[in-house]
Each structure stands twice: as structure tokens, then as C-alpha cells.
Amino acid sequence: GLPMHDPDREQAIIESIIERNPGPFDDRTIVRLFREILNASLGHMERTGQDGMLVARAPGAQDVRFSVRGWQIGAEPVVVAGPCAVESEDQMHEVAAGLARLGVGLLRGGAFKPRTSPYSFQGLGVEGLKILRSAADRHAMAVVTEVMDPRNVEVVARYADVLQIGARNMYNYDLLREAGRARRPVFLKRAMSATLDELMWAAEYVALSGEDRIILCDRGVRTFTRETRNSLDIAAVPLLRRKTALPIAVDVSHAAGRRDILVPLARAALAAGAQMLMVEVHPRPAAARSDASQQLSVEEFEAMLEDLAAAGLLGPAVRNQDDRVEVRT
Numbered sequence: 001g002l003p004m005h006d007p008d009r010e011q012a013i014i015e016s017i018i019e020r021n022p023g024p025f026d027d028r029t030i031v032r033l034f035r036e037i038l039n040a041s042l043g044h045m046e047r048t049g050q051d052g053m054l055v056a057r058a059p060g061a062q063d064v065r066f067s068v069r070g071w072q073i074g075a076e077p078v079v080v081a082g083p084c085a086v087e088s089e090d091q092m093h094e095v096a097a098g099l100a101r102l103g104v105g106l107l108r109g110g111a112f113k114p115r116t117s118p119y120s121f122q123g124l125g126v127e128g129l130k131i132l133r134s135a136a137d138r139h140a141m142a143v144v145t146e147v148m149d150p151r152n153v154e155v156v157a158r159y160a161d162v163l164q165i166g167a168r169n170m171y172n173y174d175l176l177r178e179a180g181r182a183r184r185p186v187f188l189k190r191a192m193s194a195t196l197d198e199l200m201w202a203a204e205y206v207a208l209s210g211e212d213r214i215i216l217c218d219r220g221v222r223t224f225t226r227e228t229r230n231s232l233d234i235a236a237v238p239l240l241r242r243k244t245a246l247p248i249a250v251d252v253s254h255a256a257g258r259r260d261i262l263v264p265l266a267r268a269a270l271a272a273g274a275q276m277l278m279v280e281v282h283p284r285p286a287a288a289r290s291d292a293s294q295q296l297s298v299e300e301f302e303a304m305l306e307d308l309a310a311a312g313l314l315g316p317a318v319r320n321q322d323d324r325v326e327v328r329t
């Protein structure tokens with residue numbers, strides 16, 4: 001907890017060494033030697049390279065696994081699903097019931113929404129968190145929801161099981177630090193122009209604040225293409241799996257920005273090694289207050305799960321809570 005660089009402390013160390021110098025080096029040589037040692041130590045502690053990063057995969061390290069309300073993350077692939085935004089109690093209870101019936105254990109929904117236009121629906125805030133929590137509790141689901149402001153980390157953590165950091169905030173280092181102190185797993189999304197190393201460094205901020213349960217999520221990056229909202233960077237999945245032992249997620253919905261190609265994208269993500277999928281599901285996508293064009297209905301989402309299961313890419317949802325195994329019917 002001490003500052004790494006403290007000139008007064010260094011001076012005191014050097015003075016005490018000189019006092020005890022029995023030779024044969026003269027004091028000036030000793031001072032020069034120890035200044036070099038202190039500088040090298042400081043450089044080592046400041047770690048400008050990626051060696052020794054907390055979030056880097058150590059040689060031979062096993063994949064990181066942890067459970068959230070009994071739902072295993074990092075083992076068999078799992079899905080986090082739910083609407084773009086929490087809009088109403090009815091909407092959330094309806095979608096949570098549909099998802100729970102399909103074996104989904106992780107419920108998403110934004111209460112604080114990062115919208116491009118300040119005139120667009122910004123989310124229901126704390127009221128949305130309460131609705132999300134109660135919908136999840138009714139079906140023993142875990143809540144994944146975004147926090148945008150370091151000042152809201154505490155209130156979001158009160159209702160959420162996993163704190164989502166959105167793409168627009170991947171570079172918000174104060175938010176990353178604050179989220180890392182909240183004792184909640186963090187779902188960290190890649191910024192739309194971030195390199196994989198920048199994503200790794202963002203995760204390092206979280207880890208350094210004390211939270212080692214971090215999921216890294218690829219949600220597409222911005223390119224010249226107009227057909228999709230972003231370009232899903234499939235190569236990022238195996239590369240991240242190699243760089244880190246943390247669970248890797250792919251959000252197909254925000255990558256595509258359209259619903260008609262989500263199934264093949266999900267197949268590709270799982271085939272490439274993603275351990276988690278994020279999919280936006282809304283009981284009535286056409287009426288959604290945000291991202292209407294990319295959300296699936298519960299029925300469409302069910303067809304997606306069936307396709308992925310038939311392809312051998314996604315098993316039935318496995319729940320370790322109370323050692324019960326719930327199989328999708």
C-alpha cells in the first residue's frame with residue numbers, strides 16, 4: 001500500500017547504507033550502485049510489459065471457473081440472455097419466465113443505458129434494477145447488468161450478481177477500479193476500437209482492485225462494413241483464450257445489430273471457443289425501446305438454442321446449485 005516512488009524513503013535507505021559501509025567501495029560508488037538497484041526495482045514494480053499480468057494465462061494454467069448463484073461460468077458454455085433494456089415489470093417477468101423455462105440461468109437487462117443520443121431512452125435506473133432483481137429471483141436466475149458511473153457501482157452491486165462494463169466504458173479506468181472493489185464478478189466488454197491488449201489491460205485494472213472473476217466479452221469492433229452494426233472479431237476468441245485463462249464471452253447481438261444472422265454467428269463463436277454467449281431477447285422485439293432490430297423473441301431464441309444443441313455446441317443448461325442438474329425440456 002505504500003507509494004512505489006518515495007524519494008525521502010530512498011534517501012533514508014541510502015544514508016543508512018552509507019553509515020554501514022565497511023568498504024572497499026567508497027561512498028559515492030555505493031550511492032551510484034544503490035540508485036541503480038532502486039531504479040531497477042521501481043521499473044520492475046511498475047511493470048510496463050505484460051509479463052506477470054494478473055490476468056495473463058500462466059504457463060499451463062487451467063481455465064478460470066467460478067459460479068454465480070450456482071451457475072457455472074468458464075466450464076460448459078452458458079448463455080446470458082435478456083432484453084437490451086429493462087422497460088417494465090411485465091416485460092421482465094415475461095422474458096425471465098421464458099428464459100428460465102429454456103434453462104438459461106443468467107438474466108441480462110440494462111437499467112442504466114449508454115445511448116448515443118441523450119434524447120433516447122436512458123433506462124429506468126434504480127427502479128429498473130429492482131424490477132430486474134425481482135424477475136431473476138422468481139426463477140432463481142443471476143443478474144448481469146451494466147454500471148456506467150463509478151458513483152453507481154455500489155447501488156448496482158446491491159441488485160446485480162455480475163457487473164457489466166459496457167464497450168463505451170472499457171477505457172474508464174476509475175470505473176474499472178471501482179467495479180473491481182465491489183466483490184462482484186465483472187463482465188467486461190471490448191471497446192469498439194480496442195486492441196486485445198487494451199482489453200487485457202482494462203481487465204488488469206479490475207484484477208488489481210481485488211476482483212479476479214472477470215469475463216472478457218467480444219462484441220464486435222467498428223469497421224467500414226454497413227451491413228452489420230459492428231464486425232464480429234472471431235479471431236479474438238482463440239487469441240484471448242490463449243492470452244488469458246479468464247472466461248471469454250461473445251455478444252452476437254451487438255456485434256450484428258440485426259437478428260437474421262445471429263444463429264450462425266453464435267455457432268461460430270462457440271466453435272471458436274467462447275465459453276459464454278450474450279444474446280438480447282425481448283418478449284416483443286418490435287416494441288423494444290432500444291435495439292429493436294437485433295433482439296430475438298423468446299421463440300426465436302429457443303430455435304437458436306435448439307440449433308446450437310443440434311450442432312453439439314451447447315449442452316443442456318447445467319446447474320450446480322444444490323447439485324441439481326436441470327435439463328432443458
Ligand code: PEP
Pocket residue numbers: 084110114146165166167168189219251254
Ligand atoms: C449492452 O450490452 O447493453 C450494450 C450497451 O452493449 P455494448 O456496451 O457492447 O455496446
Ligand code: MN
Pocket residue numbers: 084085254280290291
Ligand atoms: Mn442493446
